[in-house]
Structures are given as structure tokens and as C-alpha cells.
Amino acid sequence: MREKICALITGAGAVVNAWDPVIRALQPYYDFPLTSDSANSILARLIYLLRWFSCLKTEHGATQYKVHLELLNEIKISISRELKEAQSSGEITVRTSLIACAKFFLLSHSKKFLYATTNWDSVGSDAIKKELNKTHHINIYPLHIHGHIDTPSGIYLPTEMVKEPYRSNEEEMTLGTMHGTTWRALEPATRIILFGISLSPLDAELQQIIACGLDFDCKKEVIIVDPNHQEIAQRVNLLINPARNVSVSGYHPDNLAKKHTYTVKRQNNKT
Template structure:
């Protein structure tokens, strides 16, 4: 019998006050109060502008590319600094429902699991490690597929991809290797839990990592824990190879007892 292996993927929804440090890093550039939504918009547009100016083979393009690339690096450093301070001070904390979810759906299922996160901080892995060490001596080595605040230049912003015209080859290799490790870690997992991960349509690279991880010959189930589990379940079902029969269920983080079923009955068509 194949050993059961689990997978836990967390996003910003796993952390309370997750956007506060990011907003503080961006606020000095604007004269009105920012929100998480406007923060996402600012970062996505900045990435667009750096890409655009990198493609212009003119003096103006070269000048603007330099200006925007410097701004991008400045903002990444500021975000990283704010996040580190917020983690050290306890301003950002893991949501209690993540620990409850891990105990109910993950730790009861398997002794081995991969922990993957799109977050730039470490509060999630630290909290789960602390919980596990109540009964076992373990260390968790999370895969930060969007980078970590310890390496500001390597943090991955909204709409970015591994291959970018402004990214150093060493950074591209590091991010690319982490993404590869993530989908390979998900391949043998028989239960994959998404917690606080919106699976945004703007993050096609994340979708592809999960799609690759799901397309493997073992019985799989995906459990989505998020207030918008119905919306996310639709996005997950789009990533599943129709030749695979994969169970998809959803839960609200405040009600882990109420299961919502989103499994698509496949006809096992070959693709």
C-alpha cells in the first residue's frame, strides 16, 4: 500500500493582518489611504511598466526602465523590511483556523506532508511547527514559491513570472527550482489542502504549478478552506485533467464541520 502523503498550500488568507506591512511600504508614495486591493493594483502596474520599458529600444525607454527598476527594487526592500518587523513584533499572526484545519485534515491523514506557501513571511510554518512539536520533534522546511523577505530582490509580486526581462539569472534559477520542487512535492500527495489561497486568475504560474501537481497517477482529493471556497473550487476544477478523478470539497474556515462538495463526475476521457 502506498504511503499517504499530504500537501498544504497557504496564501495571504492564512495570516491575520497580512497586508498591513505591505500597505505601510507603499503608503509613502500616495497621498490617500491605501487598501489591500489598491496595493495589488499598484504592484501589478509597476511590474507592467518595468516590462514595458524594458522592451523599448529608445533613450526614453532606457531612462524610464532604469527609474522603474530602481523603484521596484526599492519597494521590494521596503516590503521585506516591514514584513520582518511585523513578524518579529507579532503584528502578523497565523489564523487559529489554520492550525485547526491542519490537525483535522492534514495531520490526521498522513505523517508526511509538503508545506508550500505564497506568503513572504514565516508565521504559518512556525505556527505549525510549534503545534507539531507538542507531540513530536520536527522541523518544517516550507517552499516559499513567491520568495521570502530574507531575500528582497527575489520576492515575487502580483502578475510576475519566473522569467522576467529584469530578473537576474540566479534569481530566476532559484525561483524556478522552488516552483519545480513544489509541483513535484504535490505529485505523490493524496490529499492537498488549500488554505486562504484565492488562486487568482492573474497568477497563471501558480495555477500551472498546482495543475502539474494534480496530474499524477494516484488517488487525490483537494480540500479548499476559504470563505470563498465555491469560487476557488471552480478554479481548481479547471486545472484538473479530465482523465483524473479527483475529489474537490470546500469548507469555511469558521465551520470545518460543514462540507461542500464540488467534485466533477468525469467520464475518464483521455487527453
């Protein structure tokens, strides 16, 4: 029998006040209150402008490219600083439902698991490590798919890809290696839990990582824990190779006892 391996992947939805530090980092540039949605819009547009100006082979293009690249680096440093302070002060913490989910779906399934996150902070891995060390002596080596606050230049913003005109070869290699490591680690996993991660259409590269991880010859189940599990399940099913045996289910974080089944019935399997 194939060894059971579980994967837990978390996003901003796993953290209380996740966007507050990011909003604080961006607020000085605007004269009206920002929201998490507007923060996403600001960062996505900045990435677009960098791509655009990198293509303009004019003096204006070169000048604006430099201006926006400096702004990008400034914002990344500010975001990292705010997140570090928020993590240290306890302003950002994991949702209690994440720990409940880990106990219910992860520890009950396998003794071997991997933890990956799109979050730039470490509150998720720290909390899970603390909880597990109540009964086991373990360490956790999280895969930070979108970079980490310890390296501000390497954090990965909304709509970005590994290959960007402003990214150094070293940064590209670091991010690319992390993405490749993540999908290869997902391949043998028989259970993949998505907690508080939306698989946004604006993050096609993350979707591709998940798709690669699912396209492996073993029976898999994807468990989505999120208030919007139905919408996310639709996105997950779009990533599944019809030839693979993958079941999909969803749960609300506040009710892990109620299962919603979203598995697509395939002619080539009995799932």
C-alpha cells in the same frame, strides 16, 4: 498501497493583518489611504511598466526602465523590512483556524506532509512547527513559492512570472527551481489542502504549478478552506486533467464540519 502524503498550501488568507505591512511600505508614494486591493494594483502595474519599458529600444525607454527598476528594488526592500518588523512584533499572526485545519485535515490523514506558501513571511511555518512540537519533535522546511523576506530581491510580486526581463539568471534559477520543486512534491500527495489561497486569475504561474501537481496517476483530493471556497473550487476544477481521479471539496474556516462537494463527475471514473 501508495503511501499517504498530505500537502498544505497557504496564502495571505492564512495570516491576520497580512497586507498591513505591505500597505505601509507603499503608502509613502501616495497621498490617500491604500487598501490591500490598491496595493495589489500598484505592484501589478509596476511589473507591467517594467515589461513595457524593457521593450522600448529608445533613450526614453532605457531611462524609464532604469527608474522603474530602481523603484522595484526599493519597494521590495521596504516590503521585506516592514514584514520582518511585523513578524517580530507579532502584528502578523496565523489565523487560529489554520491550526485547527492542520489538525483536522492534515495530521488525521498522514504522518508525512509538505508545507508550501505564497506568503513572504514565516509565521505560518513557525506556528505549525510550534503546534506539532507539542507532541512530536519535528522541523519544517517550507517551500516559499513567491520568495522570502530574507532575500528581498527574490520576492515575487502580483502578475510576475519566473522569466522577466529584469530578473537576473541567478534569481530566475532560484525561483524556477522552487516552482519545479513544489509541483514535483505535490505529485505524490494524495490530499492537498488549500488554506486562504485564492488561486487568483492574475497568478497564472501559481495555477500552472498546482495543475502540474494534480496531473499525476494517483487518487487525489483537494480540500479548499476559505470563505470563498465555491469560487476557488471552480478555479481548481479548471486545472484538473479530466483523465485524473481528483475530488474537490470546500469548507469555511469557521465550520470544518460542513463539507461542500465540488467534484466534477467524469465519465472515465466513478468519483
